[in-house]
Amino acid sequence: MNLLLLILVPLLTATAILLMRNASQVKWVALTGATAQLILAFVLFFAFRKEQAAGNPLQMLFQQQYNWFPSWHISFHLGVDGISVAMILLTAFVVIAGVLVSWNVARMTKEFYFLLILLSLGAYGFFISLDLFVLFFFLEIAVIPKYLLIGIWGNGKKEYSANKLALMLMGGSALVLVGLLGVYFSTPEHTFDLLKLSDIQIPPEVQKICFPLLFVGFGVFTAIFPLHTWVPDGHSSAPTAGSMFLAGISMKLGGYGCLRVAVFLMPQGAKEYSTIIIVLSTIAILYGAFATMMQKDLKYMNAYSSVSHCGFVLLGIGMLTKVSMTGAVMQMVSHGLMTALFFAVIGMIYERTHTRQVNEMGGLLKVMPFIITILFIVGLCSLGLPGLSGFVAEMTVFMGSWQHPDPLHRIATIAACLSIVVTAVYILRAIGQTAMGPIKAGYENLSDATWNEKLAAIILVIGIVAIGTAPFWLNDLVSPASQLILEKIQLVQ
């Protein structure tokens, strides 16, 4: 399968959107594009599985390489492994749901959808590129639209949030760039090519400097403690689809980068810093969970819980075992779907009640059973109910983390296990206050979800349930890739 399609389809969609005359055309074009992306992602998935089943030994499948800046050894090198395929599937799911949820965006519809599709373009490009420069290029493409999405279509203190988010993410990508350049110049070949670099042993002293740069740089995207503060403000100010993309896709760029670039290229650095990563991510998990408990705004709640959940991603990566890294990827996919859905639901509720404060709601189950059912599902997913994706991912991380017998890893794992109790506390609190109890005055006549909202929610729920009830396909997809990363780590002693 030609991976260029993954870039071309969003590109064409975006161009087509610009050519459209009215909002309704724009929406349908965007939906068509998003559907095409979804189909493409599935085609890729099945093609990949077929190759995998056929025993293709290559680490990266469907590779393509075009010269870009030959003098600097930059080439447009594409290819996917199991982790990328999982991320691409996630992106496709979130994009189509985001497009559907934004059906009622009235202001500057064309620009809104253009930016959404552009963001998805950046994400796809990021996930499939095997050249670090190209990877960075797409990372930046994925950052800029967020600034505009929040700054223009957001609410609340949107300018502040947009600035904060863009600056922190830009700061992160600046670190990434420095790290990438460090890697580039440290090797005699001067290459950005991921596969070539992975064959070369990057000198340990370079790893020592570049690993933290890259890890923290990407870590900012995935809300590494204490650089997570863009998350609550950014999410709460963003429009619904913006939050969904932000949490569902952007935060995953960071996790993917940490794994694919930082850990994969610099296993020695990873070993050296794994303690710090573990400590920070454990703090993030617990601290995010406790901070969530105190929030009153649904979006803030979900944003802080994202900090906590993304801590699992980093914890999984930091533990450096095959299972834990597989778990980290699963958690990325799971959290992506789950948070996107959570934000979608919050958006739906907000559109009807015009408040996001939990204590101003109550008994909504009576008037909007569909939306609240989805809220229940997503809440239960968040607190790790078996049968939904969150459970599978978290348990995989725990199982992976527990393989280290020393106290630090043990304590981190136990702390992470205990966080699921705190998660239960805040999720139940949120659900209890919004959905249950006597209905508040003024909410008696609210309507339930419209077709597009239902469709969006159902698509994401299908994703969540598919992982939750049948995790083996995701596991089979991801674990060979994490096995390869692990082998690189094991080479270093």
Place this chain on the structure above:
Amino acid sequence: MMEPGLYHILFISTALFFIGVYGFFTRRNLVTMLMSIELVLNSVNLNFIAFNKYLWPNRLDGVFFTIFIIAIAAAEAATAIAIIINLYRSHRSIDVENAEEMKY
């Protein structure tokens, strides 16, 4: 007292230079600032001539530079005064503090 030589002249030119610099920093009137610049230029001229005289008496390059500087100083002074007068027309003042539109 010592027989005056290169060092003495260099002392004078340096002192004159920094007198001019001081004037340039402290004067608020543009014309007086221009005058300070003339002092600075003259100190440089003095340098050129002194170096020519004491170090390279077989050459005349110092002299040429002095001549060029004087010529350019004349052009500069003319241009500067044109600007000052123009500024005076528009601002009714040639106080340098008032001519600070070109900021930020």
Place this chain on the structure above:
Amino acid sequence: MSGSTIIFYLLAALILVSGAMSVTSRQIFRAAIYLLFSLIGIAGMFFWLQYEFIAAVQIVVYVGGIVVLIIFSIFLTQQAGEKLAKQKLGRQVFSALAAFCGFALTLLQVYQHDFIKTTAVAIEPTVSNIGNQMLGVNDNGYALPFEVVSILLLAAMIGCIVIAMKSKPEAA
């Protein structure tokens, strides 16, 4: 102490004292006159150094041209008898300090440096020597820079006219 030396020190004193007065005097016209003295002192120094041509040029251009120009511009822009605005004290002190530091540094360097004199035969800085060499086109000739300077002067002249010209009324 020879007469030459005395003249040197007198000239030096003239240059520095009137220079200093010219940057500190609060009456602009007097400042211009001090400047004039300082420039004359420099011309005198050129004479003392036996560069008569340069001294002459100095007097003609500076004293006869530039200072006159400056005085004219003072007449054009200044009310007679008006004292110059005083600079802030802090600025004065700071500037003096900065200037002094620069002065000290430069002098330090100058005195630490050992200038090497040439033993070659000296050329008399006569007008003909200067003219021949400056307008020469051989290796040490300065014909090209001379032409460039002349063009610069032309450009400056045109520039002055353009700048000083009154803008035409809009209606016309």
Place this chain on the structure above:
Amino acid sequence: MPNLTYIALIPLLPLAGFLLLGIFGRNYFKTTSGIIGTTLLLIATVLAIYTAYGYFFEYGKVAGVYQKLVPLHYTWLEFSKGVSIDMGIILDPISVMMLVVVTFVSLMVHIYSLVYMKGEERFPTYYAFLGLFTFSMLGLVVSSNIFQMYIFWELVGVSSFLLIGYYYDRPSAVAACKKAFIVTRFADAGFLIGILILSFYSGTLDFNTLIQKLTSPDSVELKNAVAASFLGVSALTWGLVLVFIGGAGKSAMFPLHIWLPDAMEGPTPVSALIHAATMVVAGVFLVARLFPVFAISAPEALNLVGYVGAISALIAAVIACTQTDIKRVLAYSTMSQIGFMMFALGVSGHGGENGLGYTASMFHLFTHAMFKALLFLGAGSVIHFIHSNEMKDMGGLRKYLPITHITFLIACLAIAGVPPFAGFFSKEEILLAAYQHNSIIYYVALFTSGLTAFYMFRLYFSIFWNKKADIHGEHHGEGGFALLMPLILLAVGAAAAGFIPFGNFVSSDGTKLESAFHLQFSILPVAIGLIGIFTAMWLYKKKNDKPDKIAASLSGLYKAAYRKFYIDELYTFITKKILFNLIGRPAAWFDKNIVDGLVNATGKATQTISEKIKGMQSGKVQQYAIYFLIGVIALAVLFIYVWK
């Protein structure tokens, strides 16, 4: 061995019911959903009984030992070689027994609810949730993999949450369901960590392999697990204790019992199903499932189980004597009875005669399911009739509710341990096991069984005798056949289940256990039970002021028991004051002010610096010149003196 894959249908049928009713119920099965759910469950029950028959009498026994059969098994999520979550079905005596109990009680509740819940707005949802619960519970009992059990364990928790919160617009129900979920969740975290420990040392998640590896005395895994220690206790013991915490949470053992009384906010049939007969015994089941590991490799952990069980039994019984809400009395009674089951396991050994406690515990689980479900359903009938949970609103109901009265009486006799009802047999075995192994626990148990008889008959007399309640004009009967049939069937069970030779089927090692009946041993417990009953009769049969007087004379103790020994208050203190105020609030504050403050401060600093730098760009030519000179001097100094 015959093809047993059909057993998968037993849990899957309720699941199908859940999906069908959950997704389409609201629109298509508004009224028929009850019938659908009941029918599906009826099929499942029949299958379960068929399975039980087949297992116990046809293929289960090989050479006199009941085998652990794994008829169905597939890998769900593989972590590494050997360590994987598998979905499978295990058939052994306890799982088969539980299959029958769960399906049967659930069926009774389904039928009962047809009438009891009729006309509820969310009728289909109710049946969907019942289906989900039944599915999870059945999945739990047949789990062949410890992680599979954890999965269903959690599902059971959530379906319990959904059912308790069924009346979602009552704030008390919402609070109760949250409490139940969070408390059990907390315990489950212990279970999870326990699983991690056990799997780490045994290198497997499969029950059979795990038990085998951790019990055979020469296995490397066992040696490692025992050798590794933390705080002087071996890793294996830690693992098992943590697993037991999970079980204690679900089974409402002290001090994790606080959710159970509140859980009575759910519909009464739900209480009968979940909080009497099935879910709350999951903890007992879990310990029983891992029993060989407990008994052989970590007797300290088993002792803990025994003492926790005994303490819970005693405390719950004391509290039950003072409660006035009939469902709460039943809830505490449940807790007390589960305490019996727990300490029965705790005093048991593995294999042969030593395993009496194990058999007794399972036996009591079985009989308790019958009579406790009956009690709850009976209480449901009473509540249905009188529209109140409070004892003070009741009295003299025997005339209005004759069948309920009789069945309730049977259940009370059974729980009080009066021969020949079911509870007598199982309780005697438990007491015997305790007597043989641990005398402290035995005396506690003896006292508790007296209390049990007392509070049950206090309940009985207060409802059916005592003063006459005001029954206003509308006098509706006991309800239809659907309401009474479960009562009668369960009453038959409660009366007759004791005669099953349980030791033939269930024992710690699968062999037959002869449970001898010791008459002289039984006299004391029965006598104590009778004393309890007669005390209750003396105090509560007629309306009088003796109970109040006694309560007044014991005021401190009475009040403490009435307020449930202030354990709820303690928890509130811990959660509100410590968790929220000391951790949550500071964390939120820290984030808002320190972390975010730092980020903002960085922004502010940048802005301030830029503002300052902007000031340098003043447009004032002299300033520029000064900067220039300073720059030149600085560079000159640098070049001359620093970077020679």
